[in-house]
Amino acid sequence: MPRSVSIAIVGIDHPNKRGPDRRFELAICREGESVDLRPEPDNKYDEHAIAVYSCRGIQLGYLPSERAVLIGTYWRQGHTTIAIFQALEAKVGWVRVAFNGEQPVLPPIAAAAPPPDWDAVDRIMASSPIGCRQKNNTNTVLTGRHQYGVMPSPLIAA
Numbered sequence: 442m443p444r445s446v447s448i449a450i451v452g453i454d455h456p457n458k459r460g461p462d463r464r465f466e467l468a469i470c471r472e473g474e475s476v477d478l479r480p481e482p483d484n485k486y487d488e489h490a491i492a493v494y495s496c497r498g499i500q501l502g503y504l505p506s507e508r509a510v511l512i513g514t515y516w517r518q519g520h521t522t523i524a525i526f527q528a529l530e531a532k533v534g535w536v537r538v539a540f541n542g543e544q545p546v547l548p549p550i551a552a553a554a555p556p557p558d559w560d561a562v563d564r565i566m567a568s569s570p571i572g573c574r575q576k577n578n579t580n581t582v583l584t585g586r587h588q589y590g591v592m593p594s595p596l597i598a599a
Contacts (some may be wrong), residue, residue: 445545447527450493450534451503466499467534470526472547476536477525478504480513486524489513493536495526515540 454462470476477494490507502532504512512522525545527535539545575579 444543445537445539446552447535447548448504448508450502451592453532453534457496457503460499463499463501466495466497467501467529470501470529470534472526472528474526476501476524476526478536478538479514480516493524504536512538526574532582573576575576 450467456462470553475496477496477498479492479494481490481492482488486489487506487509489506489509490511493503495501503509510584515522519572520538520541522538523543523545524536524538525547527537527547529535537545
C-alpha cells in the first residue's frame with residue numbers, strides 16, 4: 442500500500458442538491474485543506490461510491506469508481522485514510538490521500554521549463570529548408586517564432 446496517492450475528484454460539474462455548486466466550492470478550496478471522504482453505500486448509481494466533501498461540508502464530487510473500490514476495500518480491512526485538497530485543474534479536482542495515520546504530503550510542484558532559446562530556434566529554422574519559405578522570389582525566411590505561433594517574428598533577409 443502506498444504512503445499517499447493523488448486521486449482525481451470526478452463529477453465536479455454536477456449540481457449539489459443544496460448549497461454552493463461544486464466548482465464554486467473547489468475554487469475556494471486551498472491546497473492542504475482537510476477534505477472528508479464519505480462512503481455512499483446507498484448510492485443508486487454505484488454502491489462503492491465515495492463522496493468528497495470540503496472542510497466546509499460542501500460536496501466537491503466523487504472519487505473515480507475504481508479508486509473508490511480500492512479505498513473501500515482498505516477501509517473494510519481496517520486501514521484508515523486522511524485526505525487533503527491538492528489542486529483544481531480545468532476539468533478535474535485532486536485530493537491527496539494518505540493511509541494508516543500518515544499525514545498526506547502534497548507532491549512537489551515541478552519546476553517550470555526554461556523558456557525556449559528563440560535565437561537558436563531562429564538560426565536553425567533559417568538554415569533549414571523545411572523551416573524556410575520563399576516569398577516573391579526573394580530569400581525571405583519566416584523564423585521559428587512565427588512558424589510555431591508563439592509570437593510574430595520579423596522577416597529576415599537571407
